[in-house]
Amino acid sequence: MPAFDRRLLDYETALDTCLSAVTESLPAETVGLEKSLGRVLRRSVESAISVPPFDKSTMDGYAVKSADVAGALDTAPVALEVIDEIPAGRVCGKILRSGQAARIMTGAAVPQGADAVIKLENTAPAGSEQVHILSGVEENNYIIYKGQDLLPGSRVAEAGATVTPSLLGLLANCGTPNVSVSRKPAIGIISTGSELTAPGTPLAEGRIYDVNSYLLYGLCIEAGGDVAMLGTVEDKSDALLALLNRHTDADILILSGGVSVGDYDIVHETLQRAGVEEIFWRVKVKPGKPLFFGRRGSTLVFGLPGNPISSANNFYLFVLPVIHKLLGRSAWGLKTGHATVCNSMIFRPGRRKFLRAQLRQGPEQGVWIFPEQRSGVFGPMVDAEVLVEVSEAAKMVREGDPVKIYYL
């Protein structure tokens, strides 16, 4: 039976097979906080301190005892003795007694004995050692108490979380100097195709620019990889074999082009020659049917179709979850959600379809599916915000249909 008559794997089986090939996460390493953005935490982090570490004023004004100023008005101010001026970063050594106030700045430690802060606008100077308070104040006003944000031992991040800018801030907030994160997966990218030309070189007739090296490079960097563009090779098995044999230490190798059934589709055969064990070839998804997945030693090998749209789709559906699992992330693959279709479309049934679309605001989350869905047309990809999943059997989606979406 010719190779191309073999049955196509369904989407779920192919994804499970890819994920099953990852049996353990990459080793962990410790990095300084400033190097941890986008990395995946391997150990949970607890705060070692109370945050804030002291009772903190949230306004410039005066720290007071609220009972002292009850009933104070513009027309009937309460005079208090000013015992100190407390800038942020300094602590007042005195205990505030009844009839006293301390000038305090935003972020400074509220002195013992005070239970509220009156903002500057509600006070009036009254000589060098007195202030007039022009309004009453509730107890606890403008104070964040010690530990109200975080207590010692509070969990600030779970193992498997990706460090976002906010998380970076939170980790700094509780004084964490470094974190344990997964080593970045080493990913090598190879584009195959005798028609490919590097940007910057004039195009000869019949040739095109190499999109996939750059597209996949970007996708892999964004996914947290340590990525190397290994080059572009012509559709010549020996040239590809030589390149493959020069790069044996990657965690993941991603090839694109030449995985279909054409006479020049040399990837499949060359991977075999290079000692890559085939795990599966061809999946019932559109775009991205000719996907190859295999392994050589500890290297996982993806052969993606040449069409950049098909390559990107396979990256999102299969490569990204594998990278996430290798990184020890708590969730694998694109985030999903649900939406309502805004425009009807018809298709040929057969494969699970992933349609590029944009989100539309409305009473319900809507999606507008791009009319241009051919995998040979790349332009609209940059405007896509989501992929819309449509079942193998569906011949159309109608306006108002509920669909599963994948956020890009």
Ligand SMILES: Nc1nc2c(c(=O)[nH]1)N[C@H]1C(S)=C(S)[C@@H](COP(=O)(O)OP(=O)(O)OC[C@H]3O[C@@H](n4cnc5c(N)ncnc54)[C@H](O)[C@@H]3O)O[C@H]1N2
């Ligand atoms: N007789 C059949 N022909 C095809 C089948 C099939 O089942 N039977 N499958 C089609 C499907 S589906 C896809 S997808 C493509 C994928 O084919 P290949 O992976 O072999 O890719 P190529 O033929 O090498 O290239 C396809 C297309 O993409 C362009 N390309 C390739 N590499 C790049 C790159 N790095 N940057 C930009 N563009 C690239 C290439 O020039 C072709 O136009 O096969 C169908 N054919």
Ligand code: MOO
């Ligand atoms: O699977 Mo291909 O990617 O349909 O165009």
